[in-house]
Amino acid sequence: MESGDATESLSPELRPDLEARRRGRTGLAIPWDNIPWWGIIVITLGVIAGFSAMTNTRYVDALYFIFDLPWNKNGVGRTQVAADGSWAITIQPALKPGSYVLYAEFEDPEGTYAGRSDAFHVIVMPGAEAVEAPALTTPSAAPVELNTSIPTIAGTATPGYSVMLYDDFSGNAWRVIERIVTANGVLLTIRTTLVAFAGALVLGLVFGVMRVSSRSPDLTQHAWRRVLIGLGLAVVALIVVPSLREMPQAGMLLLGAAAVLFLLPAMPYTVSTLYVEVVRGVPMLVIILYMGFAVTPAVRESTGGAFDLRGWPSALIGLSFGYGAYLAEVFRAGIQSIPHGQMEAARSLGMNYMQAMRYIILPQAVRVVLPPLGNDFISMLKDSSLISVIALPEVLQQGRLWISRNFRAFEGFNSVVMVYLVMTLLLSLLVRAIERKSALPGR
């Protein structure tokens, strides 16, 4: 739309505010013109740095904990230096065969860092058992071969100090990568959101397409064929599973199979509506708790421990299941927004329903629903904080743990807020970019 003569004749209130349109490229509540996308990150990090400088670096400590750093060393033991100045740490649990770089860090009674020892290079031999062995007291650069998987490191230091033993794997890229990928805190939140959202997308697509099917199909069409198939399946089940041949069960099976198959054309709409309405009507927190404390123990008991969903799996299933209902409605709306003529054109060319959906409707519908899906992804990122109630160490849980150890609620929660903000702001920018790229040509 050009400005110019057309708009000059309008009153000031009606003229399009081109300045406002140009402003706010980021769309956020920042009153300066033309802030680039990376400006947000710089500002946020500046705020963090400012806070840290002002409040004695406790923010850095909190963020360190929330990000579950460090990623290049593991703590493998801790002890106090005895009155005679000696200390010894036996590494538990047992080390797997491989080469390790071990070193000790010292803290004074106030908790201030007081230096570190030189590194002990050791190799735990394959087949080493968890047996007691003489302590290693001299650090060495040349690797020492050990036949025990629970070596003891010892030395001398100032009495009353604490000693922490670390396994330093900064030289081993593979272990570093493994540690980063499995880290708690921020990375757990991101991992959970990505996987749970993928699951929710699948559930949403399936149930969304089911929701689009006819709400009152013609049940009388091919009814006898369906009922006979149902009875046939029930008979097969009776043949294969002898224990079902008792009268009440057999009767119920035959009746049930015939009824279900008879109602089959109405099933997609019925089942998907049940899923969507019930799951959307229950708070997300309740779904996560239900999954974690009701379903998981029941599954574990009934399968005799074969399916142990404790921890991450139950959180994933809970989040996926809960969000799948919302995404199903998003997909349904997207599919129904495609003009009916598209389906008619596809069917008149001889395509069946599945082909029409796959080649014509869904490709268009997906482009329409990408912005709402992006917003739902950001929502799920924030709702991932709910999995802290089943004690998963994601961002919120790490924050609360840090608070309970350091008794500083403001720093703790402000750090949690900053972490979520940076993630959601970055994602918002990404969603907006995807929105621009994916719009159907010409829209």
Added chain:
Amino acid sequence: MDKNEPVIILENVHKRFGSVHALRGVSLQVQLGEVVVVIGPSGSGKSTMLRCINHLETIDGGRIIVDGIPLDRAKNINKVRAEVGMVFQLFNLFPHLTALENITLAQRVVRRRNEEQAVEIARDLLAKVGIPEKANSYPHQLSGGQQQRVAIARALAMQPKIMLFDEPTSALDPEMIKEVLDVMLDLAREGMTMVVVSHEMGFARAAATRMIFMDEGQIVEEATPHDLYTNPQHDRTKLFLSKVLH
């Protein structure tokens, strides 16, 4: 199927939309190679009848037999639909595909032709409708007349026995109507069986072997274009023609 049997038979077809009785006992027979033009006021059931032939609407009474196959007992309605091409008033091109892809998609997916075959047929058809250079354009880059011609090519790519046209030029600018009608005229001259719902009287006069006037869900009059224009039998026909021919 016997050459002399009509390729489309409608017997006493009834269709209701809720309380609206859209088709009231329509009976029609179309022979192979005929061009039937259906005219009538809006709401007369012309488009509904067309869509019933295609099974885009199911009927509530009577029978429809297309290419020898009764539609209500067709084992695979999609196979029947592949033999009946349809061109819509609003084109209904697939906006996420180029013109070429619009034409090749159904060929590959329904007729199971391989890519080269489909593309060759598509390019020939695009040349035939007069826009070979627009093969890689998206629908939104084409004018209305060009879009409708791509839609016609898309329907022709399935090599159907029958072509149905539902007011193909009603949504076009006057300048573009001629280019679409020329394509339809060529098709008629080549012997394609066509059922056209249209208000284009010039086209009807040039191409139709038979014209049908419908009103309020019934066929009021059937005649050749010449006879219908010069000597309409029914008063309703006369009234409609007096309003339309100006």
